[in-house]
Amino acid sequence: MIRLEKRPQPSRLWTILAPVLAVLLTMFVGGLLFAALGANPFEAIRTIFWDPIFNAQFASFTRPQLLVKAAPLILIAIGLSIGFRAGIWNIGAEGQYIMGAICGAAAGLALYPSESLLIFPMMVLAGALGGWVWAMIPAILKTRFGTNEILVSLMLVYVAETILGSVATGLLRNPEGRGFPGSRNFKQWDAAHNAEIFSGTGMHWGVVFAFIAVIGAYVLLTRHILGYNIRLTGEAPRAARFSGVRPARIVLICLGLSGLLAGMAGLFEVTGPAGQISIDFNSGYGFTAIIVAFLGRLNPVGILLAGLLMALTYIGGELAQLMLGVPGASIQLFQGMLLFFLLGVDVFTNYRLRIGRREIA
Numbered sequence: 306m307i308r309l310e311k312r313p314q315p316s317r318l319w320t321i322l323a324p325v326l327a328v329l330l331t332m333f334v335g336g337l338l339f340a341a342l343g344a345n346p347f348e349a350i351r352t353i354f355w356d357p358i359f360n361a362q363f364a365s366f367t368r369p370q371l372l373v374k375a376a377p378l379i380l381i382a383i384g385l386s387i388g389f390r391a392g393i394w395n396i397g398a399e400g401q402y403i404m405g406a407i408c409g410a411a412a413g414l415a416l417y418p419s420e421s422l423l424i425f426p427m428m429v430l431a432g433a434l435g436g437w438v439w440a441m442i443p444a445i446l447k448t449r450f451g452t453n454e455i456l457v458s459l460m461l462v463y464v465a466e467t468i469l470g471s472v473a474t475g476l477l478r479n480p481e482g483r484g485f486p487g488s489r490n491f492k493q494w495d496a497a498h499n500a501e502i503f504s505g506t507g508m509h510w511g512v513v514f515a516f517i518a519v520i521g522a523y524v525l526l527t528r529h530i531l532g533y534n535i536r537l538t539g540e541a542p543r544a545a546r547f548s549g550v551r552p553a554r555i556v557l558i559c560l561g562l563s564g565l566l567a568g569m570a571g572l573f574e575v576t577g578p579a580g581q582i583s584i585d586f587n588s589g590y591g592f593t594a595i596i597v598a599f600l601g602r603l604n605p606v607g608i609l610l611a612g613l614l615m616a617l618t619y620i621g622g623e624l625a626q627l628m629l630g631v632p633g634a635s636i637q638l639f640q641g642m643l644l645f646f647l648l649g650v651d652v653f654t655n656y657r658l659r660i661g662r663r664e665i666a
Contacts, residue, residue, distance in 0.1 A: 353621030369507030397458025399591025403624035405568025408435025436568015511573030
């Protein structure tokens, strides 16, 4: 008889080993998937994980893209991880990301064509505020009426997508765009463009804020009483209440931080790589960041590494589509396997496998 037996304490070995094993299992099963699609599995895995960094033909272009792709994932995942640590499940970061982009872009476009140096900082604040306000909706509903933050935040994603489609074809549409949907292109407006700080490196302000977020979250969770209260709320809610922690305050802080960082990520993306508000602006970063947060073990440093790994699969996946002709859906499935295998392997962090009859006390 095979059974799972709960460990007295979570295994530290499996805590470290689980993400590594999940990546290896994803490579193995992903290879089988690509083989079934007619591609060479070894070549496909090499194209995804090796070529974007080391291939002499592509690396000069794809290497800087690692930071560009990783920055929004890390920013959003850091915010999500703080909430997850407290047992607050914000699944709607995609909506907060979209609303941050819309609010930040709208604030900037209202002052077009000013070239003031204050335009971009003001847009960053507006983007952060937009994401924060959107996250406050599930936070207030949960604290005042006891609603489920998973459902509310998730449904708000679809509301945000509807608003995005509306403003891209209406309120924020470029009046000089000959009727095509989409706002003005921020890449053509220096005061509002999130340009590279160092040319050819991929380093823009979103990357800088992602690193600041990693450091800030690490200090908050390990050196500050608020971080201790957040961890205590997630690990022992009753003990937290007995020690004077107010759950409603933790909900507002965690969801607020999560929305603020997601909103900033949206603003940096719309003024940088995306360039404009468009109908298909949302790229799924808010959902992918959930994988990044768990792959990084809800640890800021782990999230930094997981964000870079996930960015690698994005860029390598695009290369695999281009060079090997594998469908885009298979790449998305490949990325989803990471979370699937991580959750599966993670069982052994809290449980050990036992073979044999259960002893009768």
